[in-house]
Amino acid sequence: MSLVRTDSFKSADELSNPVREALAATLLSLADNKRILGMRYGEWILGAPTLESGIACSAMAQDEWGHGRILYATLKDFGLDPGVLEHDRPAEEYLSSELLDSAVEEWPDLLALNLLFDAALSVQVEALTNSNYEPIHFKTRKLLEEERFHFEHGRGWALRLSETATGREALEAAFRKAMGPSLRWFGRSEAGFGQLLQAAGVSAGTADSLRQVWLDRVVPVLAEAGLEELATEFEANAELDWSDWDADRRRGGSGGPDAETLARIRGDKNRSMLMD
Amino acid sequence: MGHLSGERLYEIFARQKRADRLEHIGTVSAPNPELARVYAWKTYDEATWFEMVVAPRDAFCAVNRDEVPFTLHPVETV
Numbered sequence: 001m002s003l004v005r006t007d008s009f010k011s012a013d014e015l016s017n018p019v020r021e022a023l024a025a026t027l028l029s030l031a032d033n034k035r036i037l038g039m040r041y042g043e044w045i046l047g048a049p050t051l052e053s054g055i056a057c058s059a060m061a062q063d064e065w066g067h068g069r070i071l072y073a074t075l076k077d078f079g080l081d082p083g084v085l086e087h088d089r090p091a092e093e094y095l096s097s098e099l100l101d102s103a104v105e106e107w108p109d110l111l112a113l114n115l116l117f118d119a120a121l122s123v124q125v126e127a128l129t130n131s132n133y134e135p136i137h138f139k140t141r142k143l144l145e146e147e148r149f150h151f152e153h154g155r156g157w158a159l160r161l162s163e164t165a166t167g168r169e170a171l172e173a174a175f176r177k178a179m180g181p182s183l184r185w186f187g188r189s190e191a192g193f194g195q196l197l198q199a200a201g202v203s204a205g206t207a208d209s210l211r212q213v214w215l216d217r218v219v220p221v222l223a224e225a226g227l228e229e230l231a232t233e234f235e236a237n238a239e240l241d242w243s244d245w246d247a248d249r250r251r252g253g254s255g256g257p258d259a260e261t262l263a264r265i266r267g268d269k270n271r272s273m274l275m276d
Numbered sequence: 277m278g279h280l281s282g283e284r285l286y287e288i289f290a291r292q293k294r295a296d297r298l299e300h301i302g303t304v305s306a307p308n309p310e311l312a313r314v315y316a317w318k319t320y321d322e323a324t325w326f327e328m329v330v331a332p333r334d335a336f337c338a339v340n341r342d343e344v345p346f347t348l349h350p351v352e353t354v
Contacts, residue, residue, distance in 0.1 A: 050283075050305065052304050052305060052306060052311070052315040052319065053311075053315070055315065055318060055319050056314055056315055056318045056319075059318035059319075059321065060318075149313075149314050149317055149318060152310050152311075152313060152314045153311065153314045155310055156306075156307075156308055156310030156311030156313075156314060157311065159308055159310060160282075160307040160308060160311065163282070163307075
């Protein structure tokens with residue numbers, strides 16, 4: 001009996017072209033979304049409702065930036081330069097969600113990113129844990145341990161806000177905006193990156209099956225928070241609106257991070273201080 | 277630590293190794309146990325803890341003294 005899996009890939013070169021491209025795009029999408037999500041958490045360090053939640057935002061920001069760093073670095077194996085990816089791309093080359101394009105104005109909107117969108121990213125990372133693409137194996141464990149607490153933070157705050165009618169309404173409005181983009185982030189059901197990666201054993205699920213994993217995780221929390229209607233609406237309604245979907249960039253609309261966001265995530269202001 | 281209405285104080289205990297005793301390391305204010313766990317883990321992250329637990333301060337019973345536990349001044353009530 002051999003412990004070596006014959007179908008495993010030790011480097012990106014061993015993947016077929018379409019699978020390599022789909023995996024690179026998935027890793028870049030995860031990295032870009034985490035880089036900007038980290039900034040969104042960071043923007044609430046001082047404005048969060050309590051000192052403790054400000055500290056939690058600071059910790060989640062650091063976690064996301066760390067995850068982004070690790071994910072950008074994985075793209076070296078695909079012939080991409082992490083330095084260029086991190087510091088030298090225009091907005092239209094970012095594979096980031098429309099949910100992250102500009103700063104979040106209200107706390108419930110941050111919670112929507114925290115509970116819904118962050119969880120979507122985690123579902124995809126989990127699906128890479130036992131990937132046939134071996135270089136990703138050692139990158140996911142710590143990341144997912146940290147994400148457990150991000151989800152609990154979102155859940156704890158959803159429960160807290162749902163204690164009052166005003167809180168529940170604010171939560172529902174914010175979550176309603178983020179449900180569609182989070183569900184769509186996994187991609188279309190028909191032939192696409194999800195199917196390719198699953199067939200190659202690189203990712204554990206297709207777009208549809210990962211979407212279902214996400215729903216199974218998020219819907220019970222929505223129900224706990226008294227948002228059963230919202231949960232049922234999205235669970236029963238498999239018909240997502242794909243009219244403005246950009247499959248290559250895994251986002252709705254042709255925009256990208258706004259100018260201020262872009263300058264900050266790329267580190268434009270301090271570019272002259274880059275030493276390497 | 278902020279103690280808003282609807283929030284409780286949670287006492288945090290942790291140990292770095294299985295062989296260690298749980299030690300009281302701090303306090304957080306939180307509206308529910310879910311957030312108490314997150315706040316505790318994210319606030320007191322100076323060590324790699326083998327185990328961390330939280331309990332609401334008001335769950336502790338005084339044994340030999342009359343005042344409630346975790347008070348610095350005997351007259352203070354939380």
